[in-house]
Amino acid sequence: MSSIVGFFKRNYAAFISPPTPRNADDSSATSPPLKFGILGAAAIAPAALIIPAKSHPEVELYAVAARDISRAERFAKKHGIKKWYGGQDSYQKLLDDPAIDVVYNPLPNGLHYEWTMKALAAGKHVLLEKPSGDTAEETRRMFSLADQKGLVLLEAFHYRFHPAILRVKAIIDSGELGPIKEVNATLAVPKGVLDSVNDIRMNYDLGGGAMMDCGCYPLSCVRYLASSNPSAVTSATAVRYPKDPRIDIGTTADLTFPSSTPGGQPVRSTVKCTMSNSPRFGFIPKPEINVRAVCESGSIELFNFVMPVIYHYITVKPDGGIPRTEKAYAFKGDGGKGEEWWTTYRHQLEAFVDKVKGRAPQTWMSAEDSIANMEWIEKIYEESGLGSRPQSTYVFPTL
Numbered sequence: 001m002s003s004i005v006g007f008f009k010r011n012y013a014a015f016i017s018p019p020t021p022r023n024a025d026d027s028s029a030t031s032p033p034l035k036f037g038i039l040g041a042a043a044i045a046p047a048a049l050i051i052p053a054k055s056h057p058e059v060e061l062y063a064v065a066a067r068d069i070s071r072a073e074r075f076a077k078k079h080g081i082k083k084w085y086g087g088q089d090s091y092q093k094l095l096d097d098p099a100i101d102v103v104y105n106p107l108p109n110g111l112h113y114e115w116t117m118k119a120l121a122a123g124k125h126v127l128l129e130k131p132s133g134d135t136a137e138e139t140r141r142m143f144s145l146a147d148q149k150g151l152v153l154l155e156a157f158h159y160r161f162h163p164a165i166l167r168v169k170a171i172i173d174s175g176e177l178g179p180i181k182e183v184n185a186t187l188a189v190p191k192g193v194l195d196s197v198n199d200i201r202m203n204y205d206l207g208g209g210a211m212m213d214c215g216c217y218p219l220s221c222v223r224y225l226a227s228s229n230p231s232a233v234t235s236a237t238a239v240r241y242p243k244d245p246r247i248d249i250g251t252t253a254d255l256t257f258p259s260s261t262p263g264g265q266p267v268r269s270t271v272k273c274t275m276s277n278s279p280r281f282g283f284i285p286k287p288e289i290n291v292r293a294v295c296e297s298g299s300i301e302l303f304n305f306v307m308p309v310i311y312h313y314i315t316v317k318p319d320g321g322i323p324r325t326e327k328a329y330a331f332k333g334d335g336g337k338g339e340e341w342w343t344t345y346r347h348q349l350e351a352f353v354d355k356v357k358g359r360a361p362q363t364w365m366s367a368e369d370s371i372a373n374m375e376w377i378e379k380i381y382e383e384s385g386l387g388s389r390p391q392s393t394y395v396f397p398t399l
């Protein structure tokens, strides 16, 4: 019963009404807020930034830009954003606003590179949606420019900041279950949520495709838990979108990772994604969001590694030992920041602001990690026969 009440309380605070930040007694509130500008009135912006910002004392949602001014105005008023820019030059106008410290870039994947480069050139820190670009070369260039300019750039792989995945990684790294032998992860979004013809995910020129959209998560997750990059893609099969066969509706890829023990067998891995998972019994929506590692002396599984605040469980099965189930809605007794109702995005925002403010974030995701994820997305597309998404034609003036 208490867990049902907990479920509703946690999700109400997470997604509907987050507690407002303490001010008087919160030392972090004495630091001036960072002014954020949002490029595009994107569907993901409320969950990924606007709601998390409500409980962060050092974030001010300052401006939004949208190609249509009335859309920009509606979005700004709905979300209590002070300023809006509209029209075809609205994104550049937002970047030219000297008051803005940070740009959130939730544009379609194919526009990530151009607008992140322009934002960095304008001296803004950037929180960039996943996947970071269309190609690893784009990702390399963005991080290189951020480095040159001394600015923070983060690919918004929000799941990596939540205590649930960090707990799974800690259990694997503790050696309790022995060296990892196999690690598999899936993100399958129910049919009807993403697969409409007008969705950006179905548009090849905008960097569409399941491996880009959903597949980037399980790939990132297996790389993270294996503490390594794959050594090879041994097979990759794509289910092609009939209206545009360059788009994968879903992809399954088999990978190998170097052995975690000297002279041992390679670690096996399967990464699966689909943007159109068929319903159970023909009508019950079926999300699949899990990661499972099999180790020399046991196994571990996390159900819902992408949105763990809603509900998740970690099942640990030591060989010959007693299986247990853990929950990790918050860090326990290890000085970690956050509340049970903090979403992955809220944890990510905390880390991002810490980094911009020059404080050590609790968790971070490196440039090398983002670059490697794109490299392996491209290798999987190559193996499936679909090929990489088209590299941006935008030419950065000083490169």
Ligand SMILES: NC(=O)C1=CN([C@@H]2O[C@H](COP(=O)(O)OP(=O)(O)OC[C@H]3O[C@@H](n4cnc5c(N)ncnc54)[C@H](OP(=O)(O)O)[C@@H]3O)[C@@H](O)[C@H]2O)C=CC1
Pocket: 039, 040, 041, 042, 043, 044, 045, 048, 065, 066, 067, 068, 071, 106, 107, 108, 109, 111, 129, 130, 131, 156, 158, 200, 206, 213
């Ligand atoms: N972190 C997460 O959990 C999630 C991340 N994402 C990522 O966020 C990004 C945006 O996804 P989502 O919010 O679902 O997408 P939307 O289609 O809702 O938003 C994309 C925005 O891009 C702008 N845009 C600019 N040019 C174009 C164009 N040619 N065609 C279409 N839109 C254009 C639009 O802005 P305007 O208002 O100016 O018209 C639109 O608001 C993607 O990179 C996706 O991978 C998505 C969902 C979840």
Ligand SMILES: O=C1OC[C@@H](O)[C@H](O)[C@H]1O
Pocket: 189, 194, 213, 214
């Ligand atoms: O980032 C995302 O996370 C969840 C998926 O449903 C969505 O398509 C994707 O863009």
